[in-house]
Amino acid sequence: MNKMYFQAVYEIITTGHWITDEVTRALKEYGVTEPQYNVLRILKGAKGKPVTVGGILDNMVQRSSNITRIVDKLVAKNLAKRTECPTNRRKMDIVITPSGVNMLAKLDKKVQAFHKPYFNKLSAEELTVLKNLIQKLKS
Amino acid sequence: MNKMYFQAVYEIITTGHWITDEVTRALKEYGVTEPQYNVLRILKGAKGKPVTVGGILDNMVQRSSNITRIVDKLVAKNLAKRTECPTNRRKMDIVITPSGVNMLAKLDKKVQAFHKPYFNKLSAEELTVLKNLIQKLKS
DNA sequence: ATACAACATTTGTATATACAAATATATAAC
DNA sequence: GTTATATATTTGTATATACAAATGTTGTAT
Numbered sequence: 087m088n089k090m091y092f093q094a095v096y097e098i099i100t101t102g103h104w105i106t107d108e109v110t111r112a113l114k115e116y117g118v119t120e121p122q123y124n125v126l127r128i129l130k131g132a133k134g135k136p137v138t139v140g141g142i143l144d145n146m147v148q149r150s151s152n153i154t155r156i157v158d159k160l161v162a163k164n165l166a167k168r169t170e171c172p173t174n175r176r177k178m179d180i181v182i183t184p185s186g187v188n189m190l191a192k193l194d195k196k197v198q199a200f201h202k203p204y205f206n207k208l209s210a211e212e213l214t215v216l217k218n219l220i221q222k223l224k225s
Numbered sequence: 226m227n228k229m230y231f232q233a234v235y236e237i238i239t240t241g242h243w244i245t246d247e248v249t250r251a252l253k254e255y256g257v258t259e260p261q262y263n264v265l266r267i268l269k270g271a272k273g274k275p276v277t278v279g280g281i282l283d284n285m286v287q288r289s290s291n292i293t294r295i296v297d298k299l300v301a302k303n304l305a306k307r308t309e310c311p312t313n314r315r316k317m318d319i320v321i322t323p324s325g326v327n328m329l330a331k332l333d334k335k336v337q338a339f340h341k342p343y344f345n346k347l348s349a350e351e352l353t354v355l356k357n358l359i360q361k362l363k364s
Numbered sequence: 365a366t367a368c369a370a371c372a373t374t375t376g377t378a379t380a381t382a383c384a385a386a387t388a389t390a391t392a393a394c
Numbered sequence: 395g396t397t398a399t400a401t402a403t404t405t406g407t408a409t410a411t412a413c414a415a416a417t418g419t420t421g422t423a424t
Binding site: 249253260277278279289290294310313314315317330 | 370372373374375378382
């Protein structure tokens with residue numbers, strides 16, 4: 087049927103999974119999984135402001151129940167801290183610790199190293215076209 | 226740093242995972258997982274010729290140990306049959322059953338239904354550009 | 365022929381995930 | 395104010411996955 091469509095989709099799927107798989111392996115050296123890494127980045131991105139489970143949820147495709155357990159792991163490793171939100175006791179205030187910031191720097195270096203060989207394969211213009219085409223595809 | 230690069234990569238990753246997640250959910254109605262669906266397609270694609278675990282492995286990103294268990298599930302549901310390869314007793318000859326072919330047709334219909342809204346978002350030319358850009362990116 | 369390395373698949377195990385249900389708190393209706 | 399509903403997170407459980415080790419078979423060197 088729509089052969090071109092499926093060829094393009096196939097590329098997107100396999101490439102997307104390949105990248106996360108490789109990043110996962112790169113992070114493993116530090117005992118951190120890819121979702122844990124993403125949570126650390128979200129926490130760091132909040133610049134000191136605490137983030138709730140729901141806030142994390144908005145920034146990554148995961149079940150809330152798993153967010154809880156991912157944060158559990160970060161807390162156990164002292165990379166994040168979790169306290170009850172003072173204004174709404176249903177919520178949890180999650181922040182990255184100094185140790186977490188430190189770890190994140192190392193993890194980022196690892197991830198950068200993985201991406202380095204691919205940085206310059208496409209021009210800025212080509213990258214923009216690529217991004218826009220994918221966005222258009224799922225619009 | 227290379228902002229454009231990461232924006233494009235982000236699109237690839239999230240879109241790739243989104244598609245497999247949605248397909249997984251669509252298949253769930255028939256009690257088949259996405260990897261199981263992929264194995265069925267590989268078996269069907271072999272047009273009657275038996276496929277070994279390694280052969281399946283070549284066509285999908287999975288550990289061989291998991292292939293064994295995915296095939297276990299298919300065999301348990303009578304969607305595939307597994308026999309010892311007569312010429313090399315280390316290998317297993319795996320074939321799709323008539324029941325599996327039947328199931329695959331239904332699964333394909335489900336998957337087609339998911340993709341339908343996206344078929345015509347991009348022109349044939351745009352799809353080709355998209356595919357080529359991704360391939361160039363990871364070349 | 366026998367020993368040893370390579371190959372193909374499977375089993376064991378620890379962790380991760382999805383989904384449903386449970387818990388706890390806040391908001392709204394009356 | 396009390397009950398009902400909605401919100402936010404957590405717990406339980408079954409399944410899926412990664413990785414390492416085990417099993418059984420074939421190929422190769424001597």
